[in-house]
Amino acid sequence: MALVYVIEDDEPLREILAEALVTGIGAAVLAFGTVDEAVAAMEAYPPDMILSDLNLPGRSGLDVLEELDQRGLATPLVYLSGYLPTYLPHIPPRDNLVLLSKPFDLDDLLQHIYQTLSQASIEVPGAGAAPLGFLDYVQLS
Template identity: 45%
Template structure:
């Protein structure tokens, strides 16, 4: 397992690296102190399993780094590691495709739980931030042109059940178990759900689902 930590504070990187040692015995941790270093390391290590990305980086905002990583072909899931837990930051991270948002004040155990969820294919958002997603005015990238009501989505009952579990951040394996269906069936439902919501990833789907009161 290979993980890239991107943060401009050496003490933060050291603390995260220490925590990651408990995640898996043979974990390889790479460190970048700025955007340029992050982009260089991602190019040198196309086999990255995870990127942990600070939002406030010198020279280039963290979410701009995320976009640049994607444009350069990095497919590793990205988890935002931030000193902020502001509503706008959480929403922006999810809309950019981040698979998790971990406040820097989180305990080591919570961070490990969050990362295990992400590695299983789920989305991690701290409980306080989940409440923020239920507030009026919160939506995904498709707010302007997308469906304005749950009825307009045209989802089947089973697809609504899958969407509800996505809104809880659950990975496909757990969704399949909860609904007693095969995992490939879950994947097929998610493809149709993303198309109906007019979003491109499950993080955005989570935001839109909670805007519609699905959770």
């Protein structure tokens, strides 16, 4: 089963993203409020994908790339930020990096994650079927 990290300091958004990943595509999720919390878990629980805000308390989401590089990991990373124009000049181009401005479409995000994990041959429950959409998720709640 795919393990996705969610690094987001806005607790309600962090919970929505985590729940949508679990119910929408069947991913296992570890959710963190800071980069340091996520980094502390990387050795024991290496992620298959990371969703991260950029504007975080303490270390910024940009430090996630540095941590991945130090570990020799090419983990797909999605930056979600309301401050994307501010950070854009500091983000190096990467094949496995996607940038999304807040607000974003949750269905589009789930579809991207599902496709990325499936293409990487990471077990995604329901492979071959479309992931649940946000409205499906709301109906399940």
